[in-house]
Amino acid sequence: MKDLQQKIRSFTDVSDSDREFALQFYKKEIFKKGTYLLQPGVFINTFYFIKKGCVSYYMIEEGNTQVMEFFTEGDFFTDLFAYIQETPSDAYLEVLEDTIAYTIYKKDVEKIFEHSHQLERFGRLSMQKAFINNFQRVFQLKNLSNQERYVRLLERRPSLFQRVPQYLIASYLGLTPVGLSKIRKRISTK
Template identity: 45%
Template sequence: MEDLVEFLKRVGPEYFLEPLRPHIRTKHLKKSEYLARAGTVFREMYFVKKGGCVMYYLEGGKEVVTQFFFEGELMCDHYSFLTGRPSNQFVRMLEDTTVESLDDETIRQLYDEIPGLERISRLLTERTCVRLMFTLASHKNDSAEVRYRKLLIQRPQLFQRVPQYLIASYLGITPVGLSKVRKRLSGNPKGGSFIKRV
């Protein structure tokens, strides 16, 4: 099971990342438990060590899913974390989940103590920005069917671990709309092989 330090070693030298360990906090959460609620400020950067969660906001009383996070992924509302402003996001566990975290004050302190850590942080932030821009472009330009296909190819595990109504919300369609997309693809030779996996 990969932890936060092992994850960071993918983008930085091992010798200066080990000193991070004493500063990392571990939290265990049960399925349906909340890690964060709208109105709070994200002061910690989280790493999902085990399990998974959904991030969403409320619009007209309905959940609008912005992202899913599973093992080996960093989780944060970057807008709130970087600006210090309250978030409009909720983070709810989809499974029993273990997360590790570093708080913002510790991170700033470690920038001075650990050479290269700030560069690693910048690289990870850039990757997050690219992923977010890709997702926004897809939601704006692609049809529901294309968005579904992309998600199926890029993150197939979601369809085994996430309720269909949350996937529908993430894709920007209704559960009925998702059922129609799945039905169309199940009758399409090019899409059928994917549908059989979910």
Template identity: 40%
Template sequence: MNTQLFQNINKTVSLSKEEFEQFYSYTQTIKLKRKEFLLSEGDTCKHSYFVSKGCLRYFYSIEGNEHTGQFFFENNWYTDLESFLTGKPSRQNIEALEPTQIITISKDSLEKLYMLNPKFERFGRLMAERAFIGIKQRTEMLTNQSAEERYINLIRERPKVIERIPQHYIASYIGIQPQSLSRIRKKLGNY
């Protein structure tokens, strides 16, 4: 049994060990090297991913420039929800920023599990709701906060990003150029 995944799921829905084993039997584990892509723009996202070790970044490539959407560390779930639900090609690129281990479960497997046990369906619904809230919060952050406020909030709310992510990706994530981030960091000093 994968204790890390079991504990993560049980924060959302309470599963017995037997129910978890049933869920886990539908999963696969994959390893990615640093800079290896999990999904590329144009691929269809057919899996949901649980990061058991490492870090993923999703980004969009627009006119040759990368725009980071989010970072996912240990104990985080990720899927390109739009592609996953509609079957349309993804516009996202997902790469490992560190050596990363992921537990995957396919959409087809999730659908089977939803039919077998309402707890699995509840888990899927709650995860989709969390994804929606995360997207809404990110949109509001980019719309309503200055670059300095976005950086300060990132320091407060997501210290792993500051500790583990290169500065040029952080700049992209908060929607500014790396030079602007350098100026903000210099202005804030040891904040």
């Protein structure tokens, strides 16, 4: 759990004993490609940390798959919207590659935050991080063209294009596969 320890440390200073307390609740799990960690209508009470692998977070709106996010190595994730609000999810979490993750139940996460002021702070800073990520998403969706968003994704997460089919990336960018293909062509011929 070195990677998980390191991740926690990257947010804020937590004492060794606090970190030990937190880590005891995590358990390592392996998920096969094609597994659903979550489906619509279900309550989600698990938080995940990816050690190795890739998971997509998407919804189906009027028959169209809408990819909200891809999670990869080093990401903490869950359907945070349903998790926080404690409502049935509208989303899928689908394992795109064989994945190794550390998992923890919400009730244990709450025990951790309850355990000390420092760990509660870790919780606040984690939420800040989640906010920042999401804010950048809003910024890009609102203020950048589809082409600009494609180019940025290519720059910032190039490995995604190696491991995820293009039609899912198109959906993530808010495009159809045809639309993305056109953009790629436009770029390559100039």
